[in-house]
Amino acid sequence: MLKIKNIDVFHGDAQALWDVSLAVEKKEIVTMLGANGAGKSTTLRAISGLLKLNKGSISLAGVRLDKIEPYQIILHGLSHVPEGRRLFPSMTVMENLMVGAYVSSAWKSRSSAVNEMTEIFPILKERRNQLAGTLSGGEQQMCAIARAMVSQPKVLLLDEPSLGLAPVIVERIFEVIQRINRRGVTILLVEQNAHIALQIAHRGYVIETGHVVREGPAFQLLQDQYIKQAYLGL
């Protein structure tokens, strides 16, 4: 469904990705593992058009995403929960969700779409009129995921949803990710926490200094001697 072929991406003069290829099939959860600065977020930002490609292509269900404007990508059914949540801090939770419904197809049915999200995340209903900047880390992550889901995407990109959260909260977030996946949403999950990511993913890629170094089904990666040592601490 989502195909990334041989992409090179630069941050200014420094090359961040070398010939990275990966594919996500319909209704899969695919995880991308790697250390800080390995190029995981860069890959997601390239998919969303926030970074330009120097080489290669990115396509979603046959549509070349690298050929359209970044703000049009969500119209093709791809939504991105960025690293660090990136909520609109001086807007309320409800207003943040409303921005999620900005695209014209979702705007008309915004109240039902927003209601659907508050059913998945009841805490957001409680906090509806609170400014997003005052939420706890876990609540912010839930709000960010809900905001990305309001437009009812087919593919969801998640950038480090576990970052800075207590283990209990991380577990809750990952349960929700699985629930979203069971509703038919394809997921590309970037994580440093390899343990939990490989538990829910079907397949995984490992990226190091801008190169894909391993790929395969999650159960295989869990057994891989190198990954055990480098990422699972076993």
Next chain:
Amino acid sequence: MNLKLIAEQMLNGIVLGSMYALVASGLTLIWGTMKMLNFAHGELYMMGGYVLYFSLILLGLHPFWGILIAMIIAFVFGLLMEKMILRPLLDKPGWHVSPIVATLGISIFLQNFALKAWGERFKSVPYFIEGTMDLFGFRVAYQRVLILVVAAIVMVGFWLYVKRSRFGIALRATAQDRDAATLLGINSHRVYLLTFGISSALAALAATMLAPIFLVNPWMGIPPQLKAFIVVVLGGLGSFGGAILGGFLLGCIESLATVFLSSEWKDVAAFAVLIAFLIFKPSGFFGTKEW
């Protein structure tokens, strides 16, 4: 020193302050969304004054249509300015100062253009409504009452628009986090473009309302531009509520300075307050990022 005089001057201050608020809210809108200062804001104001003058005197239109045309022309001019001059500069990495300098250039150009094209004679515009009314025992010109009413309607309307409408939500989202807004399908270029247009139209509106009081001339934009900068600092850069509050505050400070010192001192008082704020409360009443 009688109380009646003070109260009368306060009322004048509030009327004038409401227009400062309108001019400043355009500036703060641009700062809030684009993180840019527009030094040509006063000249967009000046253009509004001239358009009103020509509509009323040459075309003989009703003031309502004159105001509307002035706002539309300023809106379109703002769009063109953003698209043709500022956009190419804003997108260049490492060129943060150049758009601001460009607006300064536009400002100088427009002043001299007006001087060359329309002459240096000050042009007077008649009051929209003649006569005075009795307000709490004061005699107030209808024009001033009209200014207050228009300011109130526009500010409340604009506030609701930014809070409730789809575009308003996009505008605030872009102001707070441009990348996150892009990910959610918001075309930030379009937001910037319309922001500039709306800001210009607000400046033109203020100019048309004040033109009968201050006369139309090539330099008419300079005082409101400077005052708007003071207001924006008092209220907090980028804050809409701050621009409103700051506008009224500045109007009242000037009026009180006129009563207690003399009218020559009113600008001294205004800038003294600015300096005091810069020293003791540089973030203004509301700080930054209120959108």
